[in-house]
Amino acid sequence: xxxxxxxxxxxxxxxxxxxxxxxxxxxxxxxxxxxxxxxxxxxxxxxxxxxxxxxxxxxxxxxxxxxxxxxxxxxxxxxxxxxxxxxxxxxxxxxxxxxxxxxxxxxxxxxxxxxxxxxxxxxxxxxxxxxxxxxxxxxxxxxxxxxxxxxxxxxxxxxxxxxxxxxxxxxxxxxxxxxxxxxxxxxxxxxxxxxxxxxxxxxxxxxxxxxxxxxxxxxxxxxxxxxxxxxxxxxxxxxxxxxxxxxxxxxxxxxxxxxxxxxxxxxxxxxxxxxxxxxxxxxxxxxxxxxxxxxxxxxxxxx
Ligand SMILES: Cc1cc2nc3c(=O)[nH]c(=O)nc-3n(C[C@H](O)[C@H](O)[C@H](O)COP(=O)(O)OP(=O)(O)OC[C@H]3O[C@@H](n4cnc5c(N)ncnc54)[C@H](O)[C@@H]3O)c2cc1C
Numbered sequence: 001x002x003x004x005x006x007x008x009x010x011x012x013x014x015x016x017x018x019x020x021x022x023x024x025x026x027x028x029x030x031x032x033x034x035x036x037x038x039x040x041x042x043x044x045x046x047x048x049x050x051x052x053x054x055x056x057x058x059x060x061x062x063x064x065x066x067x068x069x070x071x072x073x074x075x076x077x078x079x080x081x082x083x084x085x086x087x088x089x090x091x092x093x094x095x096x097x098x099x100x101x102x103x104x105x106x107x108x109x110x111x112x113x114x115x116x117x118x119x120x121x122x123x124x125x126x127x128x129x130x131x132x133x134x135x136x137x138x139x140x141x142x143x144x145x146x147x148x149x150x151x152x153x154x155x156x157x158x159x160x161x162x163x164x165x166x167x168x169x170x171x172x173x174x175x176x177x178x179x180x181x182x183x184x185x186x187x188x189x190x191x192x193x194x195x196x197x198x199x200x201x202x203x204x205x206x207x208x209x210x211x212x213x214x215x216x217x218x219x220x221x222x223x224x225x226x227x228x229x230x231x232x233x234x235x236x237x238x239x240x241x242x243x244x245x246x247x248x249x250x251x252x253x254x255x256x257x258x259x260x261x262x263x264x265x266x267x268x269x270x271x272x273x274x275x276x277x278x279x280x281x282x283x284x285x286x287x288x289x290x291x292x293x294x295x296x297x298x299x300x301x302x303x
Contacts, residue, residue, distance in 0.1 A: 002287075002293075003288075004187060006283055006286050007287050008187070010279070010280050010283035010284060016280075019279055020276065020279050024300060025279075028282065028296060031285075031292075032251060032253070032278075032285045033060070033278045033282070034251055036276050038059075038080060038274065040274060041274035042084070044251070045057065045084070045090075045272060046087070048272070051259065051262065052268075053258060053268045054091060054092075054267070054268070055089070055090065055091040055269060055270050055271075055272045056091065056093065056094045056128055057091050057094070058130070058272065059073070059077060059275050060275035060276070060278050060281055061277045062096045063098045064101060064104075065104075067104060069101075071101075071112065073099045074113075074115055077095050077116045077127075081093055081116070082119070082123070084125065085124075085125065092128060092155075093120070093125070094127070094128040094130050095113070095116065096129075096130045097113065097132070097136065098132055100116075102139060102140070106139050106143065109139075110143055113129070113143055114152065117153060118152065120152070121152055121153050125153065126153035126154065126155060127154055129155065129157060130157055131156075131158065131182070131184075132186065133187075134186070134193065141168060141171075144156045144177065145171075145175065148175055149175075154177070155179070155217070155219070156172055156177050156178070157179070157182060157221075158172070158179055158180075158181055158182070159193075160182070160204035161188065161193040161200045161203070162184060166203070166206065166210075169210055170210070173210065173214035176214075176216040177216050178216040178219070179217075179219070181204065181208055181220055182221045183201075183222060186284075201224070205230055208230070208231060208234065209234055211245075212231070212234055212238060212245060219245065219246050220245060220247050220248070221247075221248035221271070223249055223257060228247065228261070231245075231247070232266070242267055243267065246267035247267065247268050248268075249268065249271070250285070251272045258270060
C-alpha cells in the first residue's frame with residue numbers, strides 16, 4: 001500500500017522540482033547518490049576500488065522527451081567511459097533506454113546505445129542496460145539482443161517479479177548474453193508481475209539457478225541475505241569459481257554486506273548513481289523499504 005503510494009509519488013512533477021532544487025533535497029539524495037558531478041562519482045569509485053570492489057556508474061536520468069536530450073545523455077555516457085578508462089578504474093556503466101530516447105522511437109534509442117557501446121568496446125569496457133517498467137521490456141530486450149548480435153559488449157537486466165522473465169532468460173542464455181538478475185522496482189499490474197514477496201523470491205531462486213548454469217556472465221543483484229546465501233550455496237554445489245559470477249548491490253545500501261562478501265573472496269560490484277536528476281531513483285529506493293521514510297521525515301524536520 002505504502003509502496004504503491006511512494007511509487008505514485010515518484011511520478012509527481014511538483015514534488016520532484018521542489019526536492020531536486022532544495023538544500024534538503026541534496027541531503028536526502030546523498031543517502032543513495034554519489035554526488036551531482038562526475039568527479040564526485042569517480043572519487044567514490046576509487047574508494048570502492050581501494051576496498052577491492054568494482055562499480056557500475058550510472059548517470060541518472062530517464063524518459064527524455066527530445067532527441068537533443070537523448071544525444072546529450074549518450075554523450076555523457078561516452079564521456080564517463082573515457083574518464084573511467086583514463087583513470088584505470090574498475091568500472092563499467094549502466095544506462096536506461098528511455099534516457100537514450102526510447103519514448104521517441106526504438107531507432108532513436110538504438111543509435112545512442114550503439115554509439116556508446118562502440119566506445120565501450122574500444123575501451124575494453126561494457127554497457128549494462130537497466131530494465132525499466134514493463135512497458136519497455138520487449139523493446140529493451142530487442143535492442144540488447146541487437147547489440148549483442150553486433151558484438152557490442154552489452155549486459156541485460158531481468159526482473160524476477162515479471163512473469164515473462166523465465167522465457168526471456170532462456171532466450172538470453174541461448175545467445176550467451178550476460179544478465180544482471182534483480183527483483184524489480186516499478187509498480188506493475190498483476191497480469192505482468194508477481195505481487196507477493198514470496199512469489200518474487202521463489203522466481204528469483206528459479207531464475208538464479210538457470211542463470212548460474214548458463215553460458216553468459218551472471219550478476220546476482222540483491223541485498224536479500226536469504227537469496228545471497230542461496231547463491232553462495234548454488235555456486236558451491238555447481239562448483240562455480242567466484243570469478244564466474246558477481247554480486248551487485250546499490251551504493252549506500254548494506255555496505256556491511258558488500259564488505260563481508262568481498263572479504264570472503266566473492267566478487268562484488270556496486271551500482272553507483274550520480275547526477276542532478278535523482279528524484280525518481282530516490283523514490284524507488286524509498287518505496288523498497290518504507291522504513292526509509294523515517295529518514296526522509298527526519299531530514300525534512302531538520303530543514
Ligand atoms: C545492482 C542493482 C541494480 C539494479 N537494477 C535494477 C534495474 O535495472 N531495474 C529494476 O527494476 N530494479 C533494479 N534494481 C532494484 C531491484 O529491483 C530491487 O528493487 C532492489 O534491489 C531491492 O530489492 P532486494 O533484492 O535488495 O530485496 P528486498 O527484499 O527489497 O530487500 C532485502 C534487504 O535489503 C535491504 N534493502 C533493500 N532495499 C533497500 C533500500 N532501498 N534501502 C535500505 N535497505 C534496503 C534491507 O535490509 C532489506 O531487508 C537493482 C538493484 C541492484 C542491487
